[in-house]
Each structure stands twice: as structure tokens, then as C-alpha cells.
Amino acid sequence: MSILNEKRKILVSCPQRISPILKEEVSLLGYPVISEQDTFVETLGNLEDAMRLNLFIRTGHRVLLFLEEFPAANPDALYKGFYGIKWEDFIEKDGYISVSSYAEHESVKDTRFPNLKAKDAIVDRFRDKFGKRPDSGSERKGVMIYFYWVKNHCSVFFDTSGVTLTKRNYRKIPFKAPMQEALAAAVLIAAGWKGEGNFVNPMCGSGTLAIEAALMGLDKAPGLLRSEYAFMHLKGFDREAWAKIRHEARLQGRKSLNGKIIATDISREAIRASIQNAKTAGVDHLIEFKLCDFRDTEIPMGGGTVLLNPEYGERLGKVAELEEIYKGIGDFFKKKCLGYKGYVFTGNFDLAKKIGLRTKRRIPFFNGNIDCRLLEYELYEGSRKPGKGGSEIRENEGKIDNQEGKEE
Numbered sequence: 001m002s003i004l005n006e007k008r009k010i011l012v013s014c015p016q017r018i019s020p021i022l023k024e025e026v027s028l029l030g031y032p033v034i035s036e037q038d039t040f041v042e043t044l045g046n047l048e049d050a051m052r053l054n055l056f057i058r059t060g061h062r063v064l065l066f067l068e069e070f071p072a073a074n075p076d077a078l079y080k081g082f083y084g085i086k087w088e089d090f091i092e093k094d095g096y097i098s099v100s101s102y103a104e105h106e107s108v109k110d111t112r113f114p115n116l117k118a119k120d121a122i123v124d125r126f127r128d129k130f131g132k133r134p135d136s137g138s139e140r141k142g143v144m145i146y147f148y149w150v151k152n153h154c155s156v157f158f159d160t161s162g163v164t165l166t167k168r169n170y171r172k173i174p175f176k177a178p179m180q181e182a183l184a185a186a187v188l189i190a191a192g193w194k195g196e197g198n199f200v201n202p203m204c205g206s207g208t209l210a211i212e213a214a215l216m217g218l219d220k221a222p223g224l225l226r227s228e229y230a231f232m233h234l235k236g237f238d239r240e241a242w243a244k245i246r247h248e249a250r251l252q253g254r255k256s257l258n259g260k261i262i263a264t265d266i267s268r269e270a271i272r273a274s275i276q277n278a279k280t281a282g283v284d285h286l287i288e289f290k291l292c293d294f295r296d297t298e299i300p301m302g303g304g305t306v307l308l309n310p311e312y313g314e315r316l317g318k319v320a321e322l323e324e325i326y327k328g329i330g331d332f333f334k335k336k337c338l339g340y341k342g343y344v345f346t347g348n349f350d351l352a353k354k355i356g357l358r359t360k361r362r363i364p365f366f367n368g369n370i371d372c373r374l375l376e377y378e379l380y381e382g383s384r385k386p387g388k389g390g391s392e393i394r395e396n397e398g399k400i401d402n403q404e405g406k407e408e
Contacts, residue, residue, distance in 0.1 A: 002089065002090075002236055003089075004046060004047040004065065004067075004090070004158075005046050005047060005048070007044050007045060007046055008044065008045070008066045008067075009034070009042060009044065009066035010031075010042070010043050010044060010045050010050055010053065010063060010064065010065055011041070011042055011063075011064040011066070011157065012040060012041050012042075012043065012053060012057060012060040012062070012064075013039055013060060013061045013064065014040060014060050014061055014182070015039070015061070015182075015183070015366055016038050016039060016366050017038075017364050017365050017366055018182070018183070018186045018365070019036050019037065019039065019040065019041055020036070021059050021186045021189050021190060022041045022057070022059045022060050023036045025057060025058060025060070025189075026041050026053075026057075029052070029053070031043040031044070031049070031053070032044055040064075041060075047065060047231065047234070047238075048241055050063050050065045050160045050231060051160070051229075051231060051241070051242055051245055052245055054160060054161055054165065054223050054229055055222075055223035055245060055246065055249055056221050056249070057165060057223075058182065058185035058186075058189075058212075058216070058222050059182050059183075059185050059186040059189065060182065061161075061165055061166055062146075062159055062165065063159075063160045063161050064157035064160070065157055065158045065160050065231075067085065067090075067156045067157055068081075068085050068155075069153065069154060069155045069156065070084070070154055071152055071154075072152060072153065072154040074107060075107050075113075075114070075117050078114060078117050078121075079118075079120065080121075081121075082118045082122055082156070083121040083124060083125050085122075085125075085156065087122050087125055087126065088125075088126065088129065089235065090143065090158070090234055090235050090236075091122075091126075091134055091143050091234075091235055092134065092235055093130055093132050093133075093134060094132070094134065095135070095142055095143055095233060095235075096134060096135045096136065096137075096139075096142030096143070096233070097119065097123075097134050097135075097142055097143045097144075098136065098137065098138070098139060098140050098143070098144045098145070099115045099118050099119045099122070099144075099145045099146075099147075100115060100140075100144070100146050100159070101115050101118070101146065101147045101148070101149060102146075102147075102148050102149070102150075103149040103150070104149070104150045104151065105150070105151065108149075114149055118147060119136050122136075122145070123136060140162065141162065141230075141233075142230070142233045143230065143233045143234060144158065144160075144161075144162055144230040145157070145158060145159065146158070146159040158230070158231070158234065159230055160229065160230055161229060161230055161231075162228065162229055162230030163228070165182065165223070166180045166181045166182035166183070167181070167226075168181045168222050168223075168226065168281070169225045169226045169227075169280075170211065170225050170278075170280040170281035171206060171208065171277050171280075172276060172277060173272070173276050173277060174273070175205050175206035175267070175269065176205060176270075178205055178206040178208055179208050179209065179309060179345075179367065180208075180367075181208055181212060181222070183365065184208045185212045185216065185222070186365070187209070187307070187343075187345055187365065188209065188212055188213055188216060189216075190363050190365075190374055191305055191341070191343050191374065191376070192305070192341070193213055193216060193217075193305055194216070194217075195213075195216060195217025195218070195219070195254070195257055195258065196258055196259065197302060197303055197304030197305065198262070198299075198300045198305070198340075199213045199217075199260070199262070199304055199305050199306075199307070200260075200261075200262045200263075200298075200299060200300075200304065200305070200337075200340075201213070201261075201262065201263045201264070201306075201307055201308070202263075202264050202265075202294035202297045202306070202308050202332075203264075203265060203266075203308050203310055204263035204264060204265045204270065204271075204274055204289075205265065205270050205274070205309070206270065206273045206274055207270075207273065207274030207275075207287070207289075208277075209263075209307060209309065210262075210263035210274065210278070210287050211274075211277060211278050211281050211283055211287070213261055214257070214281070214283035214286045214287055215281065215283060217254070217257045218253045218255075218257070218283070218286075219252060219254060220253050221249040221253075223249075224246065224249055224250065225280075225282075256286075257286055259300075259302065259304055260300050261286055261287045262287070262290070262297065262300070263287055263288070263289050263290075264290045264291070264292050264294060264296075264297045265291065266292065268291055271289050271290070271291050274287075274289055275289050294332060295328060295331075295336075297332075297336075299336045299340070303339045303340055304340055304341075305340065305341050305343065306337050306340045306342050306343070307342075307343040307345070308329060308343070308344050308345070309344075309346075310325055310326065310344065310346060310351075311325075312346055312347040312348040312351070312370065313348055319348070322348075322351055323351065326351045326352065327356065329344060329355050330354070330356040330357050333357060333377060333379050334379075337379050338379050338380065339379065339380075341376065341377070341378060341379065342357075342376070342379050343374055343375065343376055343377070344374075344377075345365070345367075345372060345374050345375075346372060346375065347370040347371060347372040347373075349373065352375060355375070355377075357377050359375045359376060359377060360376045360377060360378050361375075362374075363376070
């Protein structure tokens, strides 16, 4: 029996600021949360559990399955430690290996150096034992090995995901600078989207938020859209177990939604890309796409969530143009979205002030290296004032408090 069938440490990596959401995801999937760090959540499981996590996790990037650890005071010790691992138990002699790492060590001047040292140790072991070595290179395919080398300690993992999990394989036609799928899922979870009520996404771009909203509303495993994972290249990969996991995932979830998903954009190219991406994801029948200015977006009765991801503006002239857009978002919320929860995801806090509404929450995210906020607005049917005994009542005057929220 392979040691990968034993319970061992699993790290699910993620961008900064997403780990609290990922932690909740891991827990809801029935896995214990051992620890939470800025860029990963630690749990326990075997290779089959790693397969499940790859299939079901929405907000993570990679599922790393622990293999071995050893002291490594210098590059020679790193080589020796890697050479001592029984790689032949996990890698075919004619396979392909890819090595990547995170290293904090005085000997590392070039990030490629420790990767090369580890790779040399692995292929040298194969050559010495079998007279044949697996192929290797910088291409991220085959068996993927990841290690942390910090100070004098090295922890070695199999990267069971391969291509990052944020690549769901449905976004065949990107548009401008699309939001990554895992970030979109995290934003939706932070906004409280659970597939109940309506979801409206003006300025939809390539449709990522609307598509992720549909997948989440159906409770459809995002990994079902992919056919390739790095764990498939491990020696002894159990195809029957993987087929069973996928079959069970297909059976769960809902067939329809309790509300509408509406996505609009002023760009014909964006709508065309969104429709094609939604078709690839298998949710095009659940999303109403429309070519129009965001102000003309239909807002169905019954309430729900309306979420916009406007441009942030990087050039001075562009920022000036966007001021009117952000002011228009405030007017759109006040005039058309009463009874909804409104959200704006932006990386430009000065422009966000132009919306002119008080924020209830300002949830921090990163979009790449851009410091962003998900701004939440409660769009009441009138303003709220404290009533007797400290309770709050609504005044049906059609007013919205327009004080700007302060940065947390």
C-alpha cells in the first residue's frame, strides 16, 4: 500500500486575504482545519482526499500533499535529502517531473537554483538505480513536486493540482483583464451568495462572476470542468477511485435556481465572450445576457444581490472618465436596486467615494497585486432610523443615506 493512502498533511494554497473563506470551504467539505496562514489552509487526508479537494474547492489555487521533510543546512544537504526519498515508488521511469519551490535561504540568489538541485537529485537516483531517468523541465506537467526550504528545514509535497485550480477550463474567451475564477468565487462567498434570490451583474466583462454564481447556485463542483490534474501522473493512480469521486460529484447539487441571474455589458465583444464561456461551463441556460449600459440593466422583483466590478483606472485621463461611472453606480443603486444588497469590487478607493453611499462593510481582497475592497451597501426601501427601545424602523420616503463610509 502506498504511503499516500495514509492520512498526512495537506496544504490548500490561496492568495492573501482569501484564507478565511477557504478555511470555511475546507471545513464545510468535512475536513479538519489544522491551521490557517495568510496563503494556505492546512488539513489532513490521503491522496483520495486530495482528489476530492481538487474537485470541490472554489477559492484555493493548489492542493499540496505532504511527502517528506528533512534538515537542509546547505545545498548539498538539500540534494542529499531529495536523493534519499524513494521517488521510484511514485514516479514512472519514463515519466516527466516538474519541480518548483519557495525558498528562504542564504545560498539562494536565483529561485531556479534550489529547483535544479532537487531535480538533479531525483533524476540521479533513477539513473543510479535503473540506468534510466525520467524526463524533466520547466514545463508544468507530469508529476509536480513542490517544496518549502526555509532556513535549515525542507518540507516536500506533491502538487496534486498541476495547473492552478483557478483555471476552471471554461474561460475560452477572456475579455480585457478578467477576474480570476477563484477570486470571483471568494467575492461571491463574501457577498453571501448561496444561490437564493436574484443575482445581477452589470459590467459583466467575460462573465466570470455570473458563471461562478451559477455554478455555486447549482452546488456544482468546479473541478468537473477540468480533465487534467497532476495527481493523475503519480505511479499507481487509482482511476476507478477518481471516476467514482467524479460520478458522485455529478449526482449532487440542483438542476435549477430559485431566481434569475442577469449579466449585462455595454460591449458587444464582452457579451459574446460571456455567452461562449457560459456555454463551455454548461450554465448558459441559467444566465440572461444583455447588451446594454449598466444603468439600463433589468432589476427583477424579489430582491437579491447586485454586484459590479468596474474598471479601477490606471491613467489620469481614464480616472477622470471613470468618476462619472462611479457616480452613476450610486444613482443606479438608489433608483433601481432598492430591496437588494449592492456590492462594488474596486481597487480605486478615491473613485469608490464617488458612489456617494454609506458602506456597511469594506472587505479587503487582492486582485493580483492590487489592493482592493468589496464594498457592501444595504439598499433599503427608504432610510432607517432608530425606533423606540433601540429598534430600527424604515421610513418609506425613498431616501438613501449618502454619507461616504470611512476606510477601515
